[in-house]
Amino acid sequence: MKSMNTAINSVPVRLLSELKAGYAFLERNVNLTRRYIGWEICFLVYSMVSAFSIGLIGKTMGAGDEQAVLYLIIGALMWNFLANIFNEIAHTISWERWEGTLEYTFMAPVHRLTHLMGVTWFAILYGLVRTLLVLFAATWFFGLNLEGANIPGALVVLACACFPMLGLGLVVAVLPLMSAEKGSQAAHIILGLILLISGVYYPISALPAWLQPFGYISPVTYTLNGVRSALLEGTPTVQLLSLSGALVLSGLVLIPVGYFIFLQGEKYAKRHGLLKRSG
């Protein structure tokens, strides 16, 4: 038995098997996206129309100021990207429960972190493609001029922002594990609150004083500041590194915390029979 344990648990074998499993989640989600292409088009059109509407508000209120339009468009785009990562992770449990496959996923010999990382990689790729499509559409719709904008710098900030969003997603993903319906509803409420406090469409100074401290601790606030700074003011990437580093650090705190909470939730679900859909 010892030799069998050794074979199963040897680091390279385990790592390779975890990598393959991680890829399985990515591939599965890509296949599902293809199969649900009608809904994908629907979501994409909705995101575009939403970004256009928000941009038009900026155009009206800012008396044609292109900076005001871009400020709001960046908010819409970044929210689209970050909310997508958050949603993919947070709702992966409720969605699998709805499909009825949750028990099979939890029964497979796969580390939970591999499972969630696989879902995250897909979320990042998917979010990036969707955000870029909306960005191209908005640039065409408003005739935006991105000359002087530091696009690579904005992408660096965005990449670093994936870490805290993954952490937050893990914290919230546990909710649908504890309660199928209410957990999903709670996840939506939390996402809405992040939208409110993080200065997506306005500076957080516009928030009531008692809400502003929450805005200061939200990683989304710093992500938006960094991306706006890169795109609106052309801030060099070097100057964005401290902010990017802070985002990575917050992720390094949030991911283990979120993962720990998720594992506790999984144990609770297994004690109380919450993984099953029926039967």
Next chain:
Amino acid sequence: MSALRGRGGTAVVEAPTCRRSEQNPIIARERKMHAIEVSGISKEFFKWESANKKKDVNGEADGARKSWFARKLPHRTKVTALEDVSFHVKPGEIFGLLGPNGSGKSTLIRILSTLLIPDAGEVRILGRDVVKDIYEVQRLINRVSVDAAFFKKLSAHENLIYAARLYGVPSNKVQALAKEILGKIAFDLDRYLDPLEDFSRGMQQKVAIARALLTSPIVLLLDEPTTGLDPKSKREVQAFLLDVRKENDATIILTTHDMDEADRLCDRIGIIDKGKIIALDTSEGLKSMVLDDLNGGAKDKKITDITLEDVFLHLTGGILKNEEAE
């Protein structure tokens, strides 16, 4: 186990010598131990009952004594799903688990599948604890449940390759292996690339069986696998399971409501009712025990022939006994 009824417990059909054990010295060595050991497993769940139901359960007089909040608010009730369940399954054995709806069969399968943590007791699969050695246990087992749970928009191929990757099956072998398994259970291979949502329930169940067998599990947990299959498909699946046991040395736990299926496939059968194993024996042993019970030890036996369904009804509901008494 002392509370169990039955007398032919040792008359288990020994698993035939198999290719896999000969090839794998580790498995051969592990044949000496029980494939599955369930010791004193108990599991309780809590359910929320509505205020109205509570009133019915407690009665007016009881309800009247309680506070307004206690009467009007939903309350939590305890449901015992399994109570001190113990049994073992030998390597290569097909062990049947029969019981009425809600008797605890699926709870037990979920505990064996590492999806539920028992409140008390211990379950070991090839010596590994299902709670402590979860990763190792998961590599040894697979399960087919009554509801063929899939990503219904994805094709059979896409679902199977996803499952195979999770278990580390090389992706270049999946298609050939899957088609081989599906071919043996009369799956129409022309539909292999069609979305599962276009399949009948029986076809989905066949894909579910292929998904479980793709990973070559040493222990196969089958929770009503043939429910929803037509009689021909049912026979094909049953024959295939016997092949799997013979060729792969798989140990199988089978829950079913189909008594003929249990009679045909299972080496031993445990009957579970209200969370307790109330009888455990070979099919013949169970029949003989119930016959004795029905004839009351009389020398001139009035009842000489009995089916497994009769046994089941007698042990779980007493219906047959009442009918005979009339």
